[in-house]
Amino acid sequence: MSPKGYLLKESDLHPLSLGAALLGTGGGGNPYIGMLRTRELIRSGHEIRIIDLDTLPDDALVGEVGGIGAPVVGIEKFEEGRECYHAMRAVEEAAGVKMSALISAEIGGSNSLEPIIAAAYAGLPVLDGDGMGRAFPEVQMTTFFIYGAPTAPAAIADEKGNVVVFRKVIDMFWLERFARDAAVAMGATAGLASAPMTMEYVRRTAVPGTVSEALRIGHTVLEARKDRRNVIEDVLKVTGGGLYFTGKITDVRRELTGGFARGHAILSGVNEFAGSEARIAIQNENLVLWVDGEPKVMVPDLIVNLDLDTGEPITTEVLRYGQRIAVLGLPVHPLMKTEKALEVVGPKAFGYPELTFVPIAALQASTQG
Amino acid sequence: MIRIGIDVGGTNTDAVVMDGARVLAGVKAATTADVMSGVVNALADVLKASGKAAADIDVVMIGTTHFTNAVVQRRDLAKTAAVRLGLPATASLPPMVDWPEDLREAIGNLSYLAHGGNEFDGRKISPLDEAELIGIAEDIKAKGVNTIAITSVFSPVSDECEKQAAAIFEKTIPGVHITLSSEIGRIGLLERENAAIMNACLRDLSKDVIEAFRNAIASAGIKGKFFLTQNDGTLMEAAFAEKFPVLTFASGPTNSMRGAAFLSGVKDAIVVDIGGTTSDVGSLHKGFPRQATVAVEVGGVRTNFRMPDVFSIGLGGGSHVVETDKGIKVGPTSVGYRIITEALIFGGKTLTTSDVVVAAGKYDLGDRAKVAHLSPALIAAAEARIAAMLEDCVERSRLSPDPLPVIVVGGGSILVDKPIAGLDLIKPDHFAVANAVGAAIAQVSGEVDRVYALAEMGRDAALADAKAQAIEAAVNAGAARDSIEIVDVEDVPLAYLPGNATRVRVKAVGELHVA
Numbered sequence: 001m002s003p004k005g006y007l008l009k010e011s012d013l014h015p016l017s018l019g020a021a022l023l024g025t026g027g028g029g030n031p032y033i034g035m036l037r038t039r040e041l042i043r044s045g046h047e048i049r050i051i052d053l054d055t056l057p058d059d060a061l062v063g064e065v066g067g068i069g070a071p072v073v074g075i076e077k078f079e080e081g082r083e084c085y086h087a088m089r090a091v092e093e094a095a096g097v098k099m100s101a102l103i104s105a106e107i108g109g110s111n112s113l114e115p116i117i118a119a120a121y122a123g124l125p126v127l128d129g130d131g132m133g134r135a136f137p138e139v140q141m142t143t144f145f146i147y148g149a150p151t152a153p154a155a156i157a158d159e160k161g162n163v164v165v166f167r168k169v170i171d172m173f174w175l176e177r178f179a180r181d182a183a184v185a186m187g188a189t190a191g192l193a194s195a196p197m198t199m200e201y202v203r204r205t206a207v208p209g210t211v212s213e214a215l216r217i218g219h220t221v222l223e224a225r226k227d228r229r230n231v232i233e234d235v236l237k238v239t240g241g242g243l244y245f246t247g248k249i250t251d252v253r254r255e256l257t258g259g260f261a262r263g264h265a266i267l268s269g270v271n272e273f274a275g276s277e278a279r280i281a282i283q284n285e286n287l288v289l290w291v292d293g294e295p296k297v298m299v300p301d302l303i304v305n306l307d308l309d310t311g312e313p314i315t316t317e318v319l320r321y322g323q324r325i326a327v328l329g330l331p332v333h334p335l336m337k338t339e340k341a342l343e344v345v346g347p348k349a350f351g352y353p354e355l356t357f358v359p360i361a362a363l364q365a366s367t368q369g
Numbered sequence: 370m371i372r373i374g375i376d377v378g379g380t381n382t383d384a385v386v387m388d389g390a391r392v393l394a395g396v397k398a399a400t401t402a403d404v405m406s407g408v409v410n411a412l413a414d415v416l417k418a419s420g421k422a423a424a425d426i427d428v429v430m431i432g433t434t435h436f437t438n439a440v441v442q443r444r445d446l447a448k449t450a451a452v453r454l455g456l457p458a459t460a461s462l463p464p465m466v467d468w469p470e471d472l473r474e475a476i477g478n479l480s481y482l483a484h485g486g487n488e489f490d491g492r493k494i495s496p497l498d499e500a501e502l503i504g505i506a507e508d509i510k511a512k513g514v515n516t517i518a519i520t521s522v523f524s525p526v527s528d529e530c531e532k533q534a535a536a537i538f539e540k541t542i543p544g545v546h547i548t549l550s551s552e553i554g555r556i557g558l559l560e561r562e563n564a565a566i567m568n569a570c571l572r573d574l575s576k577d578v579i580e581a582f583r584n585a586i587a588s589a590g591i592k593g594k595f596f597l598t599q600n601d602g603t604l605m606e607a608a609f610a611e612k613f614p615v616l617t618f619a620s621g622p623t624n625s626m627r628g629a630a631f632l633s634g635v636k637d638a639i640v641v642d643i644g645g646t647t648s649d650v651g652s653l654h655k656g657f658p659r660q661a662t663v664a665v666e667v668g669g670v671r672t673n674f675r676m677p678d679v680f681s682i683g684l685g686g687g688s689h690v691v692e693t694d695k696g697i698k699v700g701p702t703s704v705g706y707r708i709i710t711e712a713l714i715f716g717g718k719t720l721t722t723s724d725v726v727v728a729a730g731k732y733d734l735g736d737r738a739k740v741a742h743l744s745p746a747l748i749a750a751a752e753a754r755i756a757a758m759l760e761d762c763v764e765r766s767r768l769s770p771d772p773l774p775v776i777v778v779g780g781g782s783i784l785v786d787k788p789i790a791g792l793d794l795i796k797p798d799h800f801a802v803a804n805a806v807g808a809a810i811a812q813v814s815g816e817v818d819r820v821y822a823l824a825e826m827g828r829d830a831a832l833a834d835a836k837a838q839a840i841e842a843a844v845n846a847g848a849a850r851d852s853i854e855i856v857d858v859e860d861v862p863l864a865y866l867p868g869n870a871t872r873v874r875v876k877a878v879g880e881l882h883v884a
Contacts, residue, residue, distance in 0.1 A: 033559075037461045072872065073489050076558045077522045081461030159458040160495070187488040189458075248764075322767045 005051035005125065008116065010042050015218025018313070020112035022217055022235070023210070025302045026316040027285035028109015028135030029071040033078045038113050038120070046120040050128050051101065053208050058200035060100035063088045064131060064144060065118050065193045066111040068156065068179055073188040074110070080159035083191030084118035090155035090163045091193045099196060103127040105142050107210040108135025108285075114191065126211065133207035133333045134302050137284045139179055139192070140172035141345050143335045147205045150195040151175045157193075158186035207333040213239075221311045231311025232326045241330035242360060244289055244296050245278045246271050246308065249323045254282075265319050267327070278327065280305070282316045287350050289327055297329035298352070300336045300345040301360050304328040329360045370427045373591070374809025375411060376624055376802075377404060377433040380645070380706050381780075383805040384411040386419035386426075392632075394418035395802035397780070399706075404435060405581045412589040423590030428881070432598040432620045432808040435578055436571050440472070440668035445574040447516045447546075448477035450509045451566045452538075454485030454530045455522035455558075458494050464520070464562055469669040476570045479514060481505045485530040486522030489820050489870065494522060497533055506541035516546045518569040520562040524551035526819050546572050553615060555818040556872065560664055560673035567670065568615035575614035579607050596881070600676050602627040602657055602807065603814035604881060606847055618667055619676045621804060622649045626658045626677060628807030629776040632797035638774045639766050639792070641759065642803070643781030645687040646703035650762040651679040652773070655856050657878075680765050684758050686781030687712065690720045690751050697750040699758065713739050722784055725751040732783040760790045778803035814856075814878045815842025823871050831873060832858065839877035848879030 008016070017031035042048065056062075065084040067074070092098055102115040102122070107130040119126045131142030145151070151169040156179055164182050169175045175194075183190040216238055224234040236243060247267035254263035262283045269276035273291075281288040286303035289296050297303050305314045308324040336345060337359055347355035376383045378400060385395040396414040401407035408431075416423060439445050451464035464480040465473045483501050486494040509517065517538055521530040528551035535547045548569040554561030579597075586595055597610035600619040610617065625642040636656040642649045652659045658677035665676045683701020687708040691698045704711040704719055711717035713724040714735025720743075726732045728740035729748050763775055774793040777785045778800040788794045799806060817838040821831035836855055843853050857876040 033462070036466055040462065040466065070489075070870075072556070076556050077455065077458045077486070077488065077494070078558065079461050080457045080459070159460075161457070187458075187492070187494065322765055324765075 005049050005055065005128070008038075008042070008048040008050060010039055012215055013039055013042075015222055016112070016211075016215050017218070018221055019214030019216065019218035020107060020109060021315070022221070022304055022306070022313040023133070023214055023302065024108035024135040024313065024315070025285045025304055026282065026314070027137065028106060028111065029067075029074065030315070031110045031113055033074065034110045034113030034117065037079065037081060037117055041117060041120045048116055048120050049125040050211050051125045053127055053129050053203050053206060056100055056199045058198060060199040061097050061196040062127065062199055062202045063091060063099040063102050063193055063196060064105050064142070065102055065115050065191060066105040067114050067189065068139070068183045068192045069189040071110075077187060077189055079189060079191075081117070082121055083157045083159060083189075084114045084193060085121040085191070086157035086163055087155040087191045087193035088118055088122065090157065090165050091153055091195060094153035094155065094165050094167065095196050097196050099124060100199070101125045101127050103202060103206060104130040104211070105139075105144075105194070106130055106132040106135045107207075107214055108132065111135070112211070112214060118191070127202065127206065128211045129202075129206035129208045130210045131206065133210050133336060134300070135285055136345060139176040143205045143207060143341065144194070144197060144202070145172040146341050146344050149197050149201065149205070152195055154179070154192065154194050156182045156186070156190050158190045162186060205335060207335060225310065232306060232308070232328070235306065235311060236328065239328070239330050241302070241304070241328045243326060244329045245269065245276070245291055245327040246273050247276075247278055247325065247327070249319060249321055249325065252319050252321065263316070267325070270324065280327065281352075282319075283350060284316060286316065288347060288352060288355065289329065295355055295358070297360055298347045298355055298357060299350055300332045300341065300357075302330035302332055304330060331360050371421060371425050372809050373412070373415065373426055373429045374805040374807070375408060375429065375431045376621065376804040376808050377408065377431065377435065378621060378804070382407040382411045383802045384415040385799070385802050385805040385809055386415050386421055387806070387809045392799045392806060393421065395799050395805060397802065405585050408582065408585040409588060412585065412591070416589065424592065426591045426593045428593045429586055429591060429595040430598060430604060430808040430811055431582055431595065432624045432804065433578075433617055434621055435617075436575065436614045437618050437667060439571060439574055440567055440670070443472055443475045443668075446476050446570040447573045448514045449479070449516045449518060449566055449570040450477075450514050451480040451518050451520070451562065452505060452534065453480070453482050453520045453562060454497065454534060455494055456482050456484045458486060458522055459558065462559070465566065467559065467671060468563070472668060472670065476566070477514060479509070479512065481508075483534075485534065487524070487527045487530065489523060489526065490822055491527055497530055499537060502534055502537045503541055506538050510542045515542060515544060516569045516572055518548045518550070518562070518565040520550035520558065520565050522558060523556075524549070525554075525556050525561075548572075553613065554673055555874075556820075557664075557673045560671050563670050564615055564672050564674060567667070567672075568613055571614040575611050578614075579611045583607065596811070598624055598808050598811045600674055601660070601814060602811060603878060604811045604847065609846070618672075618674055619665070622651065622679045623658050623677050624807030624811070625649070625778055625804040626651050626653055626807065627656065627810065628803035628805070629653070629778045629797065630656045631806055631810045632778070632799055632803055633776045633795045635774055635776060635795060638776050638795070639763050641763065641775060641777045641785070641789070642779040643777065643784060644685045644779050645705050645708060645781060646683065646685045647681050647701075648684045648759070648762065648779075648781070649679045649681050650766045651677050652766050657856060680762055682758060682762050684722070684755065684784075686721070686723045686784060688722045690722060690725055692747065697747070697754045699751060699754045722751070722755060722781075725755070726783055726786075731786050734783065755784055756789070759785065763790045763792065812878050813843055813846050813848035813881055814876055815839045815844070815846055815848070816874070816876045817842065818872070818874045820870055820872050828860070828871070831871065832860065832875070835873045835875040836877070839875040843877040843879050847882055849882035850879070853877050853879035
């Protein structure tokens with residue numbers, strides 16, 4: 001990448017949203033509305049520049065923005081458009097600073113596009129990276145917060161012009177609680193902006209290169225489909241992941257606890273996995289994969305379900321009996337699997353005290369893929 | 370009750386006469402370019418075959434692809450203004466933003482955003498602004514457009530804004546034709562709005578087509594009422610269909626699946642409808658097709674219609690059978706309706722799937738001597754390929770591990786003579802005209818889809834309220850009240866929302882009320 005990065009083109013948006021959906025590991029919300037919004041901005045002449053984490057000086061300030069609310073509301077009452085932008089401006093005002101760039105909290109799903117849209121309005125570049133390298137359901141589950149980013153001032157904005165600034169918030173868990181309640185009062189779609197971070201801090205804590213990675217994955221899927229190659233094999237090659245199961249879904253069980261959709265999908269193996277059975281635990285995203293009772297991949301590593309034929313990522317809400325899927329395990333970035341990070345995003349944090357995180361090895365890809 | 374069911378497809382117009390639950394006669398006639406003379410011909414043929422007089426017919430039900438084709442071919446569409454209520458929300462994406470440009474241009478590319486709309490819990494996003502709406506109405510009037518589609522945010526929760534806006538438009542533009550999105554679709558703003566706009570722009574065509582159907586029926590001497598079937602396999606009165614032509618989209622596959630359920634007497638099954646070129650596979654639940662859960666495109670436009678979840682493969686009675694270096698290839702190309710001249714058994718030169726089953730001695734059709742030269746190895750390989758294709762699509766359509774039976778219908782059903790995927794096989798009488806039977810037996814439905822806060826009213830009260838609303842909707846659509854059953858209840862808790870917000874969908878279905 002050149003020091004000035006690259007401009008996002010309209011033709012990048014389909015692959016970008018496809019790659020973002022894949023990195024959403026079953027959750028993160030559908031990027032369709034966000035893709036259309038970005039397309040409209042590009043068509044009306046806005047420039048969206050993606051820059052490398054090495055581009056800006058240490059003391060430059062970076063804003064992190066994302067949508068917060070309920071995905072099902074987002075398909076009916078979608079954005080005025082400037083929610084995240086207004087929240088970001090409110091943080092600048094409260095902190096008395098100016099941002100130099102924006103970054104995504106999560107590259108997985110719809111929030112991959114929110115900073116891109118806010119940056120288009122602000123005329124700011126977007127950093128090539130994010131705070132997860134995937135999707136997770138709560139505000140505190142980013143590398144930025146895990147490694148001690150300031151929690152205030154933060155701000156949340158709705159489409160009506162309401163902006164709420166959180167001047168003092170004692171930790172990231174309180175920020176999640178306040179922001180969630182405010183978002184519901186605002187009608188369950190809102191934009192959240194977090195406190196400014198220095199570029200020096202972001203360079204140390206961001207998962208690097210994930211915007212480009214999502215683009216690369218999306219292009220790979222589309223090209224493999226066009227050339228009628230095996231999509232799954234190509235995705236494994238470009239992500240460095242491994243194929244952990246191939247099977248047909250024989251049961252999906254769901255329940256709602258604590259505001260989150262939890263559940264399990266049961267798969268019966270096909271091809272080289274014939275005779276084996278797998279189980280995937282779900283809470284918005286895919287959390288743990290067991291094959292024949294043995295845990296094989298677990299959070300924070302990525303568990304990605306792809307349609308066996310088309311390579312289309314399958315979100316957890318549309319999982320159902322009879323689908324034939326490939327289950328890929330992608331190694332999460334090292335910043336997400338330190339002891340500190342695992343306290344927030346490891347299996348125990350998602351209610352599996354019996355599991356100790358065992359990372360999947362990136363090298364397995366070459367032998368298993 | 371004596372009724373006639375008609376299915377107007379792209380190739381064939383099928384018709385049946387039924388006396389109660391008995392099929393008296395079924396015929397296939399060619400669909401004509403003007404559609405109407407094909408209907409007239411089919412009516413004459415089927416009356417003759419059934420031995421019934423036109424005066425005996427109580428009611429006629431028609432399933433048609435005419436409106437779908439008009440959108441796909443961008444013809445006969447009225448200039449339409451799209452008005453959305455919800456500002457400041459949703460300003461980022463104007464109406465028709467994801468439409469193909471030629472279709473948007475074909476209906477005048479005229480859209481407006483105005484204040485109004487509701488939150489998920491019924492609160493107002495912003496008050497309706499009468500002056501703003503009068504201004505929009507005057508602009509629409511000045512542009513010479515008199516068809517409007519109104520869509521308000523969360524109108525499935527509250528349709529008040531849409532109704533108030535409609536009243537304002539009607540006052541300003543006398544004689545204006547209005548479609549409200551709340552009358553058509555469900556949650557999912559862009560998709561519901563798309564459906565409302567497509568419905569509005571079909572308004573003039575629907576007047577003509579319904580009139581032509583009415584004339585065809587009258588010219589056959591039939592005095593009974595007539596209805597059109599909609600995509601969920603239920604009926605709408607002609608006058609209602611004229612207002613909501615968009616609801617006829619995808620009624621073809623629905624009718625054949627409903628017909629299959631009726632002819633076989635089985636209500637939970639996988640249905641395989643084998644035509645000349647493709648096979649449509651779907652699953653039946655309580656006698657109705659399972660609906661698709663993802664957005665379905667019509668003419669390049671995303672919708673969230675109540676469409677059957679049908680999986681199509683390129684396998685039919687006229688599919689080409691070709692030997693390649695990788696083995697036998699079957700379909701997706703086909704001789705289609707030219708099978709009666711091009712297949713080997715009819716003296717043609719093309720090897721088709723029908724030739725294979727005749728050569729294998731599985732079915733008697735055409736001249737068997739003309740396929741006597743085919744090698745047993747070729748026949749066996751082609752049969753194995755056909756079986757594998759059917760097994761694959763049946764497996765895909767299974768929604769539960771329960772061993773459901775497989776019902777095979779359609780003109781291409783001769784390809785099947787043994788169980789698919791180890792499941793029981795049912796090939797009912799009159800299988801070739803199952804789609805017309807599906808139209809003839811269609812019932813009447815009402816549906817509700819909205820979000821309830823269960824913390825306030827409790828789950829039982831919410832479900833009771835939704836059921837009562839669905840029953841009223843069915844009665845309004847023409848169902849006999851005492852025959853109404855609730856056929857589907859789905860409550861989905863919504864993640865991240867407090868107060869146990871739950872999306873409830875209920876469908877009620879009843880027999881047609883014939884006065």
